[in-house]
Amino acid sequence: MPNIVEEFNDYRERMNSNILSDNNKVIKRIFNLDTNAFQSGVLDVRTKELLGLVASTVLRCDDCIKYHLETCYNEGLKKEEVVEALSIATLVGGTIVIPHLRRAYEFWDALEDQG
């Protein structure tokens, strides 16, 4: 069975390297900002990751959802906390979000499976 976590990470890393080696300044600085914005500030990293997850979910981007699910998982957030954030996203974003919820659950399970 293909591991959807590895597959996602491999493609993401490979293409991000490709993009960054291309040296477009605006894009490079956006990537940089992305790293900085999610670091600990007056809000802690866990809260920020949940904010990133909800933003990604209401905007319905599977790859962004996967990325934030993985960082949430690595930060030690519990499934109940992540699901509560996803429930708010589904309420605000509507039932159009549900297909992404299905893939989010599948990805979270895969994260737990690989330990």
Added chain:
Amino acid sequence: MPNIVEEFNDYRERMNSNILSDNNKVIKRIFNLDTNAFQSGVLDVRTKELLGLVASTVLRCDDCIKYHLETCYNEGLKKEEVVEALSIATLVGGTIVIPHLRRAYEFWDALEDQG
């Protein structure tokens, strides 16, 4: 050849069960509401399914489009009626909707093929 209708339904049912067994109250109630909202009211089920189809199409969610195409098909709506609804969605939502239109046509054909 993989049957895209079965594939869609299998994944959908499996993951919906997964989500509902997780017992998040907000998400469960949204799923419930989804069932209720499309039942016959002052508008009949066929009209409501077309409304759901158009909403899904302008919001450009392939899975939601597939779901409503299948319920439209099961309700006995004709292809001409469904396509007329899709044409309004394409006009309102713009040419950005066209790739979803391609997949909608493919899914409708698959629904007809499996009879």
Added chain:
Amino acid sequence: MPNIVEEFNDYRERMNSNILSDNNKVIKRIFNLDTNAFQSGVLDVRTKELLGLVASTVLRCDDCIKYHLETCYNEGLKKEEVVEALSIATLVGGTIVIPHLRRAYEFWDALEDQG
């Protein structure tokens, strides 16, 4: 008290004339298509207007909602029918749609007030 129906219609008509007199062919043909798409076909005008209303609502465009509310009203659709369509739009589109629902109710009341 300003009449929100008249205000909307006056501005809309004035600016549409302005746009159409500008003679950009693509824009003119889109305006034309808009007229054709909502005419009676295999779906009747009332159903199409509800489709237009739901598309406008999930895409959260107040002016488009107002336009379709007015055409629904002129086609003799009842408030209960329009509200049922709006309820599906709110479910699919999420609570982010609610502010537009408030303005839709206000506009419908204004349509009824002016008779």
Added chain:
Amino acid sequence: MPNIVEEFNDYRERMNSNILSDNNKVIKRIFNLDTNAFQSGVLDVRTKELLGLVASTVLRCDDCIKYHLETCYNEGLKKEEVVEALSIATLVGGTIVIPHLRRAYEFWDALEDQG
């Protein structure tokens, strides 16, 4: 000078009453869910309000942003915390979010002014 906080709240309350008195079951249950979803769970109310704020901001709904700014303010969240959440929303949602950021700052100032 018109008080933008009062204006917002007055219109919101008046039209919500109007909508709820209309007795559409789906809409009433969505309103109900909205209240429940933001109550304390495994995530606390403050975190949930920030999630609601970020969802509203990336989906670019001024009224929803105002609503969550006010609940954030009433929950005692500091401007620095709210702005950090808004900065994530602006990064994820892009510069298209900036006009909403301007109105968010204006509304927050109005909340502080009225004490």
Added chain:
Amino acid sequence: MPNIVEEFNDYRERMNSNILSDNNKVIKRIFNLDTNAFQSGVLDVRTKELLGLVASTVLRCDDCIKYHLETCYNEGLKKEEVVEALSIATLVGGTIVIPHLRRAYEFWDALEDQG
């Protein structure tokens, strides 16, 4: 008669100052990037402004449209060129864009009126 160009610029400048004086690093850097991205590169400023205009139009943000209309105007782009860009945005984004097209035409006229 209120001058919609001045009104827009005054509010924009006042609130941008407010935001920038708040010293959130992520937001300040996004503002900075925004300035850099539209400077002459392998694409010239005029082309970039048209790209910004089309992006703003399909994303349906009136303030962003106004901003890029004004920079287009100041760069000496002709109405025909701007309208051709807007026609592509309307086709790709759909008729949901039309209300923004009305306001875009009004704003362009105001730019020409103030010379």
Added chain:
Amino acid sequence: MPNIVEEFNDYRERMNSNILSDNNKVIKRIFNLDTNAFQSGVLDVRTKELLGLVASTVLRCDDCIKYHLETCYNEGLKKEEVVEALSIATLVGGTIVIPHLRRAYEFWDALEDQG
């Protein structure tokens, strides 16, 4: 290795034929308009293709991005020009656009590989 350019073109052509043979007038006229809108006018074809690319990117439609990348490539636009347009799209549309940027780079490389 599957050729992602051929795969995309084959599916696109096959389903477009399917759609057009269905003879829905509104859809056929939208397809027609799409051809006309991108022809040389007061703006040249290259500029229009970049406008189409940016519109597709901020609206986050992979298939539309692929289509315009290919037309850009065939019009002789250089990678630097295309990337500069994509950088503006990423800034305006936010980091939610980045996954589409990854797939855009992959597709551009495939276009160059097939020569």
